[in-house]
Amino acid sequence: AQSVTQLGSHVSVSEGALVLLRCNYSSSVPPYLFWYVQYPNQGLQLLLKYTTGATLVKGINGFEAEFKKSETSFHLTKPSAHMSDAAEYFCAAYTGTASKLTFGTGTRLQVTL
Amino acid sequence: NAGVTQTPKFQVLKTGQSMTLQCAQDMNHNSMYWYRQDPGMGLRLIYYSASEGTTDKGEVPNGYNVSRLNKREFSLRLESAAPSQTSVYFCASSGGTSVQETQYFGPGTRLLVL
Numbered sequence: 541a542q543s544v545t546q547l548g549s550h551v552s553v554s555e556g557a558l559v560l561l562r563c564n565y566s567s568s569v570p571p572y573l574f575w576y577v578q579y580p581n582q583g584l585q586l587l588l589k590y591t592t593g594a595t596l597v598k599g600i601n602g603f604e605a606e607f608k609k610s611e612t613s614f615h616l617t618k619p620s621a622h623m624s625d626a627a628e629y630f631c632a633a634y635t636g637t638a639s640k641l642t643f644g645t646g647t648r649l650q651v652t653l
Numbered sequence: 654n655a656g657v658t659q660t661p662k663f664q665v666l667k668t669g670q671s672m673t674l675q676c677a678q679d680m681n682h683n684s685m686y687w688y689r690q691d692p693g694m695g696l697r698l699i700y701y702s703a704s705e706g707t708t709d710k711g712e713v714p715n716g717y718n719v720s721r722l723n724k725r726e727f728s729l730r731l732e733s734a735a736p737s738q739t740s741v742y743f744c745a746s747s748g749g750t751s752v753q754e755t756q757y758f759g760p761g762t763r764l765l766v767l
Contacts, residue, residue, distance in 0.1 A: 549693070576758075583657070583743055583758035584696075591753055630695060640711075641686075641756060643695035 544633050546644035554652055559603075559618040561647045563631030566612065572634040573614040574641070575605055579627045587629075590614065601625070626651045655679055657759035659744050665765045666734045674729040674762050676744030684747045685727035686711075686756065687719060689740040696743065702727055703750050734766045 547562040565571050572591045576584040588599025595607040601624075605616045614631060631644040660675045678685065683704045688696040688711075698711030702721040716738060718730045727746075731738060742762045747754040 544695075572753075574755075581760075583760045584745075585758070586755050589755065632696075640698065643697070645693055645695045 544631050544642050544644040546629075546631050546647050548647050549645065550648045550650065552650040552652060553621045555623055556620050559616070559621045559625065559649065561616040561629050561631075561649065563605075563614045563616065563644060564612050565614065565631075565633045567633070573605075573607060574632040574634075575599065575603070575614075575616050576630045576632060576643075577601075577627050578630065578646075584630065587616070621649075621651045623651050623653075625649060657744055657746055657757055659742075659759040659762050661762060662760070663763045663765075665767065666731075667767050668735060670734050671730065671732050672734065672764075673731075674742055674744075674764075675726070676728065676759060677726045678744075678746040678757070679725065680746060680748075680757065681724070682746035682757075683724070683749050684754070685721065686745040686747075687717075687727070687729045688743045688745065689713065689738075690743060690761070691740050699729065699742075731764075734764075736766045738764065739766045740764060 543566050545564045574589045575587040577587050578584045588597045590597045590607045598604045603618045628646045628648045630646045632641050657678045686701040687699040690696050697713050700719040702708045705724045708719050720728045744759045745756040747756045
């Protein structure tokens, strides 16, 4: 069964520091991968997605993620954190089964001054 | 465009009561979904509707029923609420069920079952 693992339920970075949120997936077939962001008391918003093509994917708000098949990873990065980046981030994957989007447990990002 | 809207925003129920959560989208999407979000568990799919007139079970369907009223609306019903159904419920929609499609989420309904 497909699973998505996010390492670290809470990550704290200083404003201006690198943001790295980790996501690994387990699957015997190439998955389709997504990162969503959830701001407090709001729904989820798509940050970026990998389906086919270039393995380095750029998203909104300066975030990007790299699909590494050999490491079964899809880590999310941003070179310089901003206070407005404080939110919960979810990695998700499709395995090809129609409509079945599997989410990780989420990582809450805290940005400090 | 309002996107995906959900009502109510917040609800308190007593064990055994019933209620219906409403969801509507104005993006002319074919597919709609209901998820629940619990601390430390991410989002889990309850039911989905690939197209008008069809519904299918997701990962955690027990205790819930759904209705795809028309292309715009997809409701979730709790017939006899239990404390284990205390959660935040999200509705989402997408153009189709292809992996290329992005799911768009509503703002959520916070449900507390006492």
